[in-house]
Amino acid sequence: xxxxxxxxxxxxxxxxxxxxxxxxxxxxxxxxxxxxxxxxxxxxxxxxxxxxxxxxxxxxxxxxxxxxxxxxxxxxxxxxxxxxxxxxxxxxxxxxxxxxxxxxxxxxxxxxxxxxxxxxxxxxxxxxxxxxxxxxxxxxxxxxxxxxxxxxxxxxxxxxxxxxxxxxxxxxxxxxxxxxxxxxxxxxxxxxxxxxxxxxxxxxxxxxxxxxxxxxxxxxxxxxxxxxxxxxxxxxxxxxxxxxxxxxxxxxxxxxxxxxxxxxxxxxxxxxxxxxxxxxxxxxxxxxxxxxxxxxxxxxxxxxx
Ligand SMILES: [Zn+2]
Numbered sequence: 001x002x003x004x005x006x007x008x009x010x011x012x013x014x015x016x017x018x019x020x021x022x023x024x025x026x027x028x029x030x031x032x033x034x035x036x037x038x039x040x041x042x043x044x045x046x047x048x049x050x051x052x053x054x055x056x057x058x059x060x061x062x063x064x065x066x067x068x069x070x071x072x073x074x075x076x077x078x079x080x081x082x083x084x085x086x087x088x089x090x091x092x093x094x095x096x097x098x099x100x101x102x103x104x105x106x107x108x109x110x111x112x113x114x115x116x117x118x119x120x121x122x123x124x125x126x127x128x129x130x131x132x133x134x135x136x137x138x139x140x141x142x143x144x145x146x147x148x149x150x151x152x153x154x155x156x157x158x159x160x161x162x163x164x165x166x167x168x169x170x171x172x173x174x175x176x177x178x179x180x181x182x183x184x185x186x187x188x189x190x191x192x193x194x195x196x197x198x199x200x201x202x203x204x205x206x207x208x209x210x211x212x213x214x215x216x217x218x219x220x221x222x223x224x225x226x227x228x229x230x231x232x233x234x235x236x237x238x239x240x241x242x243x244x245x246x247x248x249x250x251x252x253x254x255x256x257x258x259x260x261x262x263x264x265x266x267x268x269x270x271x272x273x274x275x276x277x278x279x280x281x282x283x284x285x286x287x288x289x290x291x292x293x294x295x296x297x298x299x300x301x302x303x304x305x
Contacts, residue, residue: 003027029075
């Protein structure tokens with residue numbers, strides 16, 4: 001996998017349509033659209049996960065009907081190999097390659113790590129004033145932004161897309177972890193994979209991101225809903241999980257099939273989210289990026305089942 005600089009689609013490619021154009025790209029691709037101010041740059045990254053297409057669909061719309069870009073804007077369409085594997089947009093990453101959005105800022109010697117470093121180098125080379133990385137969530141969820149900092153510039157970028165902002169300290173090897181003062185990077189989750197509104201959300205947000213004259217001098221939304229210090233609940237190494245509507249023998253964690261309905265809402269204490277096996281809470285680890293967490297500080301086992 002190597003990052004290819006490619007031109008904007010020509011008229012023939014535009015007529016042939018989105019999927020034809022996508023499959024004609026030589027691999028991970030970098031496209032550049034000139035802006036009114038050519039001395040400043042912004043970057044839009046998408047398809048780090050091959051099954052999250054809202055960002056690239058929105059980019060296709062913008063390439064066909066280009067807005068007046070305020071500054072020179074670059075588009076990075078990353079994990080095309082996974083995206084184009086049949087059936088298209090079904091694979092987060094190829095089974096023999098690590099998750100690309102877990103390879104940033106981490107040592108590693110496979111092609112995914114090399115591509116992550118190439119994307120990082122390219123971004124550093126042009127010193128963009130803002131970077132957004134567009135994703136979809138696997139389950140049902142409203143759109144939201146994620147960043148490692150909740151300072152003014154990260155909030156302003158998030159505001160161009162959404163009023164929901166997750167300020168996290170959890171490090172996973174994601175692109176947004178390369179964010180630094182003057183070169184802010186914000187992840188935008190455009191909504192669920194199956195959510196029909198997610199493509200439109202991505203398009204409208206990108207139109208604002210591309211045309212905003214001065215991001216740094218803008219103000220974030222006053223009613224921004226910022227969630228601080230989220231915890232990540234993970235299946236412990238070697239433990240098993242399945243989805244079912246009842247407890248399943250010899251499985252360490254069973255989640256109900258519609259557990260994603262609980263996403264991004266407020267859960268009352270006592271809300272059941274699944275069934276634990278014999279290892280009980282040892283099946284789970286909880287991290288917040290700052291210190292070790294005990295699972296029983298967040299989760300309780302109700303014995304009556
Ligand atoms: Zn993703």
